[in-house]
Amino acid sequence: MSRICELTGKGRQVGHNVSHANNKTKRVFLPNLQNVTLLSEKLDRSFKFRVSTQGLRSVEHNGGLDNWLLKTSDEKLSAGAxxxxxxxxxxxxAA
Structure with a gap:
């Protein structure tokens, strides 16, 4: 399973560990992914997603899962989203 947020598309980043002697070695920065269940008010259902903690805060800030999905472009969303x-x-x- 890839380490990509299903709602924001945030994935791993690469960089360097830098020692005191300024030696650089490659390293990977992984997003803090959590398995969460989000509730859709308009569908009256809950959905399970693997979301980064920053993405979860963004969803709550934008008024919930429904508003977030409608505002976000399709390229950033996973197949389930x-x-x-x-x-x-x-x-x-229909409503």
Whole structure:
């Protein structure tokens, strides 16, 4: 399973460990991913996602999962999140 946030698309970054003698060795910075269950108010369902903690804070700041999915571009979302977004658009069009 890749270490990519399903809602923000945030993935690993590469950089260097730098010693006191300024020796540089490659290292990897991994996002802090958590398995969370987010509730969709419009669909009255909960969905499980693997989300970075920063992404989780962003979702809550933007008014919940529904608003976040509608505002976010499709390129950043995972396949599961895209499926939820399509369901959400279909439910909003029917209402």
């Amino acid at each position: 895209l499926k939820v977004k399509r369901e959400l658009k279909k439910a909003m069009a």
